[in-house]
Amino acid sequence: MSALVLTASAAMAQETQTQPAATTDQDATELDKVVVTGSLIPQTTLETFKPVTVITADDLQARGFNSVQEALNQSSMATGGVQGNQSSASFTQGAETNSLFGLPVGYTKYLIDGRPMANYPALYNGTDTFNNISGIPVDLVERIEILPGGQSSLYGSDAIAGVINVILKKRMDGTALTARVGGYHEGGGQSTRLSLADSFSFADDRGTVLAGIQYEMRDPIWAYQRDLTKQFNQHPLDNPNNPNDGVPVASRDWLVFSPFTSYNFLDPNNCENVSDAFGGTTGVQTRPARPAPYCGSMYTPGYRTLRNGKEATQLYSHFTFDISDNTQLYADALYNRETVDYHIGSNFTWWGSSVKWGYFYDPNLDDFFQLQRAFAPEDMAGGWEQSMNHDKSESYAYTVGVNGTFGESNWDYDVGFTRTQYTLNENSWARLADPINDWFETNIMGPALTNPDGSLMLDPYFGAYQVYTPDYEAFYQLLPAGAFESFTTRTVNRSLTYDDMLRAQITNGSLFSLPGGDAGIAASVEFGKEKWKYNPDALLIPDPVTLQSEIWGTTSVSGQGTRDRYAVTGEMRLPVWEPLTISLSGRYDSFDAGGRTIDSPTYSVGLEFRPIESLLFRGKFGTAFRAPTLSDMFQGVSGFYSSVRDDLGCSQAGFDPDEAGCPQNLEAAQYFGTQQGNPDLEPIDADVWNAGVVWAPTAKFSVGVDYYNWKIENETVLQSAGRIMRDEYDCTSVANGGSGLLDPNSGTCQAAFDAITRNALGAxxxxxxxxxxxxxxxxxxxxxxxxxxxSLGAWGDLNVNGSWTRNLKHDSQTFPDDPTLDLVYDEFYTTDPRYKANASVSWSKDALTATLYGNYIGPTGNNVAFITSVPTAYGRNRGVGSYTTFNASVNYDFTPDFSMSFLVTNLGNRMPDMDLTYDGLTGSPYNTGNYDVYGRAYFLEARYLFNRD
Structure with a gap:
């Protein structure tokens, strides 16, 4: 009878330190015992109660994946959109990660050879700890295993959505030299990748060493190199809820704004003096419902990167030495050095008077004003490259240990020490607060007017705003030589994480006999110490009281903390009956941080039932958790910029809180926010179960179906700015524009009043x-x-693989009395697809192999459905259709030692469908979390083996 064959959902065996996984179609009873991801006990069964998706090294190459992140992002289970290279001005634009099943990125545990990766020192979205997987050398990967569902009973904290184990190569058949070059049909992104790896034995084959290096260089892709992103949306549909919809609008690169008279055009030269800006595209522009024009360009969105430039080097080595037949020393080391270059875009490269003065009063015009001015490449002596950001990082992980067997017994042991460390230096372009304000005050605004006694003159209406009589003609000018450099600088934020872990494990795969076979047991104990430190440049560190910094318009995360931890883990595998196996596991984790102990026990019960050899029913119930991260607990007062609906302001303007049509400056009121950690946080808890079936009627066909269910409680969230704004509205009396529903002296109201700061005008x-x-x-x-x-006989061999994921439910509730949000079917709360799939067809004959790979993303909601709760003709209808791309590769082995491949990704040059419900203010009318505009790419790869045995 044939064993269940390996499927895309099968549990691929992980290599042990002593022997590789079996790769033949032998009966399961003849396979060597190996350790599979998701279990500590060596076993012969490839399929277990835990479904594992496997992406092999051959898959990575044949499907055209350029990185581990690309391969995981196109997994059907990665249904959640994430911030990445296309996310302008995000906190971690230089990092790469993924979201399984739409769950937060920090809910996935990443392992390299079964050991946890170091956390990225910067925080995802400025608040969450996660793993950056951009530094894993793809040419040195043996395979990637994706284990979905809660796995904390074996792997501890963070393993709520699942575990991803990247297994690196352990042996080479000779020295392997690989070179890949490529670029994009639409321009940009040219890349070169070189790798060299070799392994050898010594001391009469008692010792083995593998060493490898990978080097990669990649140019950035700029938005101006793609038609969809080089300018503002030229085809917006009309939306009566937004006055800027229906027409394309240019950026407000030189603008004079009044809260009372709106736009004021005060340039006597009609933008002639700035017409050379942004490549000669600047001119007089208008916006609907605005009383005056301004100077701007349609093409400013093109001045940002869509994909980072990158230069990276990874070094990897694996070492084993057999001291005796029962004892082996081992060591592993992985080092990554990486620099990524990116630009946040012209939308974030500007100056405005509002940051320092709010508004100023001009007595000549009897009005209050703000000045707003973008910086163009023509303002900078070095062009746009002058304001690029450069993130430089180094990470390493090393493990040393010993494993073996106790005498002639069935008891194995493994004791090892692992250290991981990640350091990050973010070298960023910055505007110096005092010099930039001083320059514009001296050259544009003129001196602040004073009273006869020498005191500052204030406006006659509120007595709160300084008085200026600016030279508006000088405002509408390009900067003179040297001006830009006089008020800009570069800052370097330094941050690090490390994790030390000492781990000991004992295992017995044949503890005693049961009717279904040998019972197995494993137990481990581990001790560790972790640290997180984020140290912004001295110029960026905000005063915790005033929250002011020496950098204009920019803030930063700050904080540091350490914790000690220990864990005890146990697992049993019980084949109680030939068709039935029960697996039990439990773990206790304890963390000592900030003078308090945080602990969490977790457990798991798994069942495998095989009524016949070709049919497997499987299921698991367990618990999972995520301990408060060091940043959750110890993040200092950190700033950010965002927008929120001003419910009280809308009400005072005559609009109910949920009514459409509130003025844009109130509908999306800009604010400076501060956030900080909470040392009293508790762990996130989850109950997770899955059930499935795998059918393998032949040795070359199998299909598996699995269902997953999570109930996650006690999630850590940042207080909702929208909720605080609504509390303020409900706490304010009707006479002052509020609803008066809450007692203004209550704790809720006092907390809301304390959290919100308004200026003298109430903004x-x-x-x-x-x-x-x-x-x-x-x-x-x-x-x-x-x-x-x-098998096609004389015509070769054909292999087909496919996977499909459907999100059935994703309900989320932030506060106990909040409505439950539907993150699957209600497009106001989600932009993720409900389903996603991929498939590959590979044909091989003799020395030739050809592969076609497709990646499918199901329909998603359009933009207007996501940004407004008011139903429209364009919302609530999955307005953006499905999206499919294809990769193709041809590989030919010219000799046993030399082969070449030609690969094309995005074969049809498929671009995202333009979402016409984006207004004319966007430069990327598509969902950047789900799609990209990179387009077709071509790669040529050569591989040469020499010094073979």
């Missing part, structure tokens, strides 16, 4: 937020995986 300025344990979510999903192989 929103600051909101202070902290992290709390309140949210919960329920998630359900189903996956299908298929594998089919067919």
């Amino acid at each position: 929103l300025q600051n909101i202070s937020l902290t992290k709390i344990n309140l949210a919960h979510r329920d998630v359900e999903a189903v996956t299908v995986a298929l594998n089919w192989g067919q």
Whole structure:
């Protein structure tokens, strides 16, 4: 009888330190015992109660994936959109990660050879700890294993959405030299990748060493190199809820704005003196419902990077030495050095008088004004490259240990020490607050007017704003030589994480006999110490009281903390009956941080039932958790810029809180926010279960279906700015524009009043937020995986693989009395697809192999459905259609030692469908979290083996 064959959802065996996984179609009873991802006990069964998706080294190459992140991002289970290279001005624009099943990126545990990766020192979206996977050398990867569902009973904290184990090569058949070059059909992104790896034995084959190096260089892709992103949306549909919809609008690169008279055009030269800006595209522009024009360009969105430039080097080595037949020393080391270059875009490269003065009063015009001015490449002596950002990082992980067997017994042991460390230096372009304000005050605004007694003159209406009589003609000018350099600089934020872990494990795969076979047991104990430190440049560190810094318009995350931890883990595998195996595991984790102990026990019960050899029913129920991260607990007062609906302001302007049509400056009121950690946070808890079936009627065909369910409680969230704004509205009396529903002396009202700061005109300025344990979510999903192989006789061999994931439910609630948000079917709360799939067809004959790979993203909601709760003709209808791309590769082995491949990604040069419900203010009318505009790319790869045995 044939064993269940390996499928796309099968549990691929992980190599042990002593022998590789079996790769033949032998009966399961003849396979060597190996350790599979998701278990500590060596076993012969490839399929277990835990479904594992496997991406092999051959898959990575044949499907055209350029990195581990690309391969994982196109997994059908990666249904969640994430911030990445296309996310202008995000906190971690230089990092790469993924979201399984739409869950937060920090809910996935990443391992390299079964050991946890170092956390990225910067925080995702400025608040969450996660793993950056951009530095894994793809040429040195043996395979990637994706284990979905809660796995904390074996792997501890963070393993709520699942575990991803990247397994690196352990042996080479000779010295392998690989070179890949490529570029994009639409321009940009030219890349070169070189790798060299070799392994050898010594001391009569008692010792083995593998060493490898990978080097990669890649040019950035700029938005101006793509038609969809080089300018503002030229085809917006009319939306009566937004006055800027229906027409394309240019950026406000030189603008004089009044809160009372709106736009004021005060340039006597009609933008002639700035017409050379942004490549000669600047001129007189208008916007609907505005009383005056301004100077701007349609093409400023093109001045940002869509994909980072990159230069990276990775070094890897694996070492084993057999001291005796029962004892082996081992060591592994991986080092990564990486520099990424990117530009946040012209939208974030500007100056405005509002940051220092709010408004100023001009007595000659009897009005209050703000000045706003973008910086163009023509303002900079070095062009746009002058304001690029450069993130430089180094990470390493090393493990040393010993494993073996106790005498002639069945008891194995493994004791090892692992250290991971990640350092990050973010070298960023910055505007110096005092010099930039001084320059514009001296050259544009003129001196502040004073009273006869020498005191500053204030406006006659509010007595709160300084008085200026600017030279408006001088405002509408390009900067003179040297001006830009006089008020800009570069800052370097330095941050690091490290994790030390001492781990000991004992295992017995044949503890005693049961009717279904040998019972197995494993137990481990580990001790560790972790640290996170984020140290912004001295110029960026805000005063915790005034929240001011020496950098204009920019703030930063700050904080540091350490914790000690230990964990005890146990697992049993019980084949109680030939068709039935029960697996049990439990773990206890304890963290000592900030003078308090945080602990969490977790457990798991798994079942495998095989009524016949070709059919497997499987299921698991368990618990999972995520301990408060060091940043959750110890993040200092950190700033950010965002926008929120000003409910009180809208009400005072005559609009109910949920009514459409509120003025844009109130509908999306800009504010400076502050956030900080909370040392009293508790762990996030989850109950997770899955059930599935795998059918393998032949050795070359199998299909698996699995269902997953998460109930996650006590989630850590940042207080909701929108909720605080609504509390302020409900706490304010009807006479002052509020609803008066809440007692203004209550704790809720006092907290809202304390969190919000407004200026003398009542405009929103600051909101202070902290992290709390309140949210919960329920998630359900189903996956299908298929594998089919067919011999075509003289015509070669055919192999087909496919996987499909459907999100069935994703309900989230932040506060106990909040409505439950539907993150699957209600497009106001989600932009993620409900389903995603991929498939590959590979044909091989003799020395030739050809592969066609397709990646499918299901329909998603359009933009107008996501940004407004008011139903429109364009919302609530999955307005953006499905999206499919194809990769193709041809590989030919010229000799046993030399082969070449030609690969094309995005074969049809498929671009995202333009979402016409974006207004004319966007330069990327598509969802950047789900799609990219890179287009077709070509790669040529050569591989040469020499010094073979």
